[in-house]
């Protein structure tokens with residue numbers, strides 16, 4: 024089922040929670056609504072569900088205008104963060120609930136309900152827990168039951184509000200993969216809310232990045248990461264180090280630090296955003312950059328080592344973070360308190376007078392030079 028959202032806005036009293044926004048969701052698509060707390064994700068999801076009315080605009084499911092339709096008649100499945108299972112009902116009765124309360128004409132027979140519930144429990148691989156009560160389940164199991172319950176009435180639209188928010192990282196990851204598999208197998212359209220960028224990038228066909236009640240960018244995960252169209256998106260999609268530079272003699276300067284402009288870069292003052300893995304690290308400055316930093320923390324994180332660094336004799340508002348593969352880290356034997364120099368390979372430059380960034384790449388320049396040689 025496709026979903027068309029046109030010019031939806033919402034006020035709570037004088038506060039504008041959503042500015043007029045539009046969004047076109049394809050049938051069978053999985054859309055992640057990503058943004059910081061208070062950006063309006065849940066409000067938008069609740070408006071799609073029919074749990075909240077919009078001030079303006081309209082919503083269409085397929086060719087059905089559902090703008091003024093009651094939540095009951097929109098036929099969407101919901102899953103919330105806090106499981107919301109009925110405590111006094113068994114797992115099987117929880118899953119059967121949506122079917123058992125259907126109007127008599129639409130309600131399947133008791134045998135049919137029983138079969139459907141067993142099928143759903145098989146699908147979420149928890150058929151052996153049918154007669155347990157929610158208090159006898161783990162968090163991950165509860166959430167899978169909540170999903171089975173939401174799918175019982177075979178909705179064409181599934182809405183999920185931080186569905187895995189309360190679970191630990193490992194269970195979260197497993198459930199994510201499992202949900203994506205289920206989504207692809209059953210072919211429903213899903214919209215989920217998250218403030219976890221990794222979750223949004225891993226699960227979604229397209230990510231909708233929200234801030235302050237409006238949409239900043241809508242894109243496929245790869246495109247969003249490769250071409251953020253604003254500072255906000257760049258910042259929000261993680262681990263950017265910002266170098267504020269004043270241009271002089273083809274270099275950006277910040278007190279004692281400097282970076283040579285790559286070929287083709289405009290001679291403008293601005294901010295260079297560099298992702299944590301886009302650096303060379305050395306014990307001396309290079310011809311391209313003189314960016315001295317002091318190591319203040321060393322944290323091994325999975326396949327990489329994250330160094331936290333503070334500038335020496337130049338200014339940055341935030342601690343810098345640089346991710347190195349273990350091999351590169353071991354080769355250099357960096358220690359806390361040590362001074363090191365970083366050289367950017369690529370970055371996004373936001374001139375002070377520009378909204379859109381320019382992608383800069385010193386690496387391709389190097390490749391070109393090598394080719395010429």
Ligand SMILES: Nc1ncnc2c1ncn2[C@@H]1O[C@H](COP(=O)(O)OP(=O)(O)OP(=O)(O)O)[C@@H](O)[C@H]1O
Pocket residue numbers: 035038040058059060061062063064065066067216218
């Ligand atoms: N019923 C309400 N009455 C008044 N203000 C509300 C109401 N619901 C939401 N808001 C406000 O609207 C804004 C958007 O809230 P919303 O819950 O949509 O944000 P969110 O992006 O989902 O945030 P979070 O990630 O914290 O859940 C917030 O500032 C919130 O305080």
